[in-house]
Amino acid sequence: MYIYDQYDQRIVDERVAQFRDQTRRYLAGELSDAEFLPLRLQNGLYVQRLAPMLRIAVPYGLLSSKQVRKLAHITRHYDKGYAHVSTRQNIQLNWPLLEEVPDILAELASVQMHAIQTSGNCIRNTTTDQFAGVAADEREDPRPWCEIIRQWSTLHPEFAFLPRKFKIAVCASEEDRAAIHAHDIGVELLPNAAGELGFKVLVGGGLGRTPVMGSVICEWLEKRHLLTYLESILRVYNQHGRRDNKYKARIKILVKAMGIDAFRDAVEAEWALLKDGPSTLTECEITRAQSFFTSPAYAALDGRSSQEALAARAATDPIFGNWLARNTRAHRVPGYRAVTISLKATGIAPGDVTDRQLELLADLADRYSFGELRTTHQQNMVLADVEEAALYELWQHLQKAGLATANIGYITDLICCPGGDYCSLANAKSIPVAEAIQARFEDLDYLYDLGPVELNISGCMNACGHHHIGHIGILGVDKKGAEFYQVSLGGSQSKDAAIGKILGPSFSQEAVPDVVENLLGTFVSLREGEETFLQTYNRVGIEPFKERVYAKAD
Amino acid sequence: MPKLIKNDAVSSDSWQRALPDSDQLAKGHFPTLAQWQAATETLPTVQLQPGDEVVTLVEALDTLELIAVDFPVFTDGRGFSYARELRQRGYRGELRATGEFMPDQVHYLRRCGFDAFQPADASRIEEYLRQLRVFSEHYQASVDEPLPLFRRRDSESQLA
Ligand code: HEM
Numbered sequence: 256m257y258i259y260d261q262y263d264q265r266i267v268d269e270r271v272a273q274f275r276d277q278t279r280r281y282l283a284g285e286l287s288d289a290e291f292l293p294l295r296l297q298n299g300l301y302v303q304r305l306a307p308m309l310r311i312a313v314p315y316g317l318l319s320s321k322q323v324r325k326l327a328h329i330t331r332h333y334d335k336g337y338a339h340v341s342t343r344q345n346i347q348l349n350w351p352l353l354e355e356v357p358d359i360l361a362e363l364a365s366v367q368m369h370a371i372q373t374s375g376n377c378i379r380n381t382t383t384d385q386f387a388g389v390a391a392d393e394r395e396d397p398r399p400w401c402e403i404i405r406q407w408s409t410l411h412p413e414f415a416f417l418p419r420k421f422k423i424a425v426c427a428s429e430e431d432r433a434a435i436h437a438h439d440i441g442v443e444l445l446p447n448a449a450g451e452l453g454f455k456v457l458v459g460g461g462l463g464r465t466p467v468m469g470s471v472i473c474e475w476l477e478k479r480h481l482l483t484y485l486e487s488i489l490r491v492y493n494q495h496g497r498r499d500n501k502y503k504a505r506i507k508i509l510v511k512a513m514g515i516d517a518f519r520d521a522v523e524a525e526w527a528l529l530k531d532g533p534s535t536l537t538e539c540e541i542t543r544a545q546s547f548f549t550s551p552a553y554a555a556l557d558g559r560s561s562q563e564a565l566a567a568r569a570a571t572d573p574i575f576g577n578w579l580a581r582n583t584r585a586h587r588v589p590g591y592r593a594v595t596i597s598l599k600a601t602g603i604a605p606g607d608v609t610d611r612q613l614e615l616l617a618d619l620a621d622r623y624s625f626g627e628l629r630t631t632h633q634q635n636m637v638l639a640d641v642e643e644a645a646l647y648e649l650w651q652h653l654q655k656a657g658l659a660t661a662n663i664g665y666i667t668d669l670i671c672c673p674g675g676d677y678c679s680l681a682n683a684k685s686i687p688v689a690e691a692i693q694a695r696f697e698d699l700d701y702l703y704d705l706g707p708v709e710l711n712i713s714g715c716m717n718a719c720g721h722h723h724i725g726h727i728g729i730l731g732v733d734k735k736g737a738e739f740y741q742v743s744l745g746g747s748q749s750k751d752a753a754i755g756k757i758l759g760p761s762f763s764q765e766a767v768p769d770v771v772e773n774l775l776g777t778f779v780s781l782r783e784g785e786e787t788f789l790q791t792y793n794r795v796g797i798e799p800f801k802e803r804v805y806a807k808a809d
Numbered sequence: 810m811p812k813l814i815k816n817d818a819v820s821s822d823s824w825q826r827a828l829p830d831s832d833q834l835a836k837g838h839f840p841t842l843a844q845w846q847a848a849t850e851t852l853p854t855v856q857l858q859p860g861d862e863v864v865t866l867v868e869a870l871d872t873l874e875l876i877a878v879d880f881p882v883f884t885d886g887r888g889f890s891y892a893r894e895l896r897q898r899g900y901r902g903e904l905r906a907t908g909e910f911m912p913d914q915v916h917y918l919r920r921c922g923f924d925a926f927q928p929a930d931a932s933r934i935e936e937y938l939r940q941l942r943v944f945s946e947h948y949q950a951s952v953d954e955p956l957p958l959f960r961r962r963d964s965e966s967q968l969a
């Protein structure tokens with residue numbers, strides 16, 4: 256993974272000193288609330304219902320065991336002993352004290368971490384595929400490019416006061432595991448006709464109140480032009496994005512208003528000033544960035560014998576077999592698998608992980624996966640490089656710690672925002688809804704029979720839980736002061752990205768598990784062969800689901 | 810006289826922010842873009858507001874001596890891009906930030922090409938001065954450091 260040199264370290268250290276000084280001035284009354292607001296947001300600090308919330312950047316989801324131990328330490332000493340993995344691969348703390356945030360940032364800086372630009376109207380953490388570097392369908396490792404974008408966007412002098420927040424995602428494989436269509440800019444590494452890898456660039460995607468899928472602004476861009484091209488897009492947005500209404504301020508609204516062709520022309524005009532200038536990437540820099548993401552020292556293994564042994568184990572221990580089938584996936588190197596650690600055990604807020612669990616995961620990463628861990632935008636964690644022969648042992652450790660829920664990709668592996676329990680913007684709670692749904696689908700045979708279903712819950716239209724792109728989306732709405740839930744169907748975050756359609760009138764909290772059960776019952780009765788929920792939905796449309804759910808509700 | 814920071818020191822001169830609502834040029838105030846365009850002679854100064862098009866000035870960049878970019882509220886970051894673009898298009902004269910920007914923004918403003926800072930509230934002028942250089946290293950190319958960090962790293966590794 257990327258290792259700081261003296262320059263990276265100096266920048267992060269100076270940032271800590273700056274924020275310490277800002278916090279001191281704020282507490283001394285030298286900075287007003289209004290002035291401190293963007294300054295604290297750009298260091299990840301929200302002021303929430305119960306306490307401030309601190310969002311710590313996990314650049315493109317990659318963590319070393321040392322960093323994970325530091326996070327465990329921070330949650331224990333400065334918070335209540337647990338952390339939350341967000342849908343943008345970051346880590347959130349729910350209970351820090353404002354006065355202690357500078358110390359937390361200093362602790363983070365000591366392990367090459369920070370909270371820079373994790374909120375506020377600036378360029379946020381760049382996200383990517385949680386299986387980067389190990390996925391069999393990958394064209395090239397996207398992480399060096401994420402790191403190049405991270406450095407360019409960190410404390411960028413021109414883009415710290417944008418009309419609105421700005422999110423970039425990079426993917427490099429056929430299956431889009433980074434939801435690039437739902438980002439302000441989505442970048443896909445892909446070959447041109449001559450077979451040379453470059454970037455396809457999408458712009459103007461985003462969820463929130465007005466969900467929009469990104470449009471193609473550039474079919475293929477030479478690698479060295481990446482930063483000047485991104486800078487041109489940002490400059491057009493910074494100059495022309497709306498600032499009169501925060502719900503119309505995202506780049507998606509500007510792109511829609513101008514039309515993608517006029518927007519592209521404006522970007523090209525800016526690009527004429529920047530192209531081939533000093534920010535053009537050099538071979539030396541690309542090679543330097545790539546040098547941090549080389550393969551670890553994999554053993555030369557005979558994949559076949561370890562797979563036979565695994566199959567035998569799975570046959571004698573079906574609980575292990577379930578986990579093996581659901582929570583591990585193929586690796587490009589024979590004899591290895593990538594393991595997803597489910598943070599979706601029933602009864603625990605989706606994405607929450609305790610200090611003890613973090614420490615255990617750090618130890619397991621050292622023992623079984625070259626000392627690295629990853630966070631995923633589905634709010635889970637990943638050990639990406641585990642020898643197949645070690646899987647059984649690893650599973651036993653995970654099981655003892657409550658980290659072996661065998662549900663990855665199934666309905667109980669749902670995405671959920673903090674909602675009304677923590678968030679002051681919420682219309683409704685989301686964690687209890689998640690829990691009630693998980694409890695309803697405890698029966699594993701039924702769960703697996705349903706096949707892959709993505710269910711996403713947001714407590715309000717800000718869409719932190721990505722409800723628009725869930726196969727089933729649940730959105731908290733306010734109906735005359737009471738908490739209700741609107742359900743949508745057919746969203747998707749992958750290559751066939753789509754925004755879900757609203758089913759109809761909203762439901763009370765108690766009704767939601769029944770509604771979900773009815774939706775899935777409808778699916779099971781209409782399913783042909785091995786169809787997934789989404790495939791059946793795409794074939795039959797929303798009507799049969801509507802009929803069944805509202806007939807029952809009457 | 811309004812206080813400002815120029816050449817890294819506190820000084821003052823007589824320029825005041827533009828009066829956008831008047832057709833007439835008010836003495837001592839920067840002309841707005843509209844006033845500048847309407848003037849019969851070529852005026853050496855102008856003040857841009859958020860929403861103005863920088864390209865309007867392209868033909869006059871050699872003759873302009875002082876361009877002020879106004880920040881009516883500190884959260885409106887358009888002026889950062891205006892500055893960058895003016896410098897990139899070859900403007901060499903004084904580039905002055907005026908208005909409601911806050912001390913914690915001047916290091917970014919400076920990197921975008923501003924070389925003078927005239928905050929509306931001059932009572933904290935020493936704080937503005939202190940904030941000019943809170944970072945000693947940066948990743949990006951900028952007006953005060955035309956090479957991005959990666960190019961400087963490149964030349965180091967070639968020397969090594
Ligand atoms: C509890 C404190 C939180 C607050 C106050 C908050 C606030 C917001 C707001 C206001 C937006 C909408 C921005 C816009 O549309 O431009 C937003 C979007 C978003 N939030 Fe949160 N959020 C919180 C927690 C979280 C958490 C815990 C996650 C991850 C699980 C998250 C993930 C996201 C994502 C992914 C979006 C972007 C959706 C999009 O693309 O428009 N947020 N958040």
Ligand code: SF4
Pocket residue numbers: 672673674675678679680681682713714715716717718719720
């Ligand atoms: S979706 Fe709404 S309720 Fe949920 S975290 Fe975001 S802002 Fe809060």
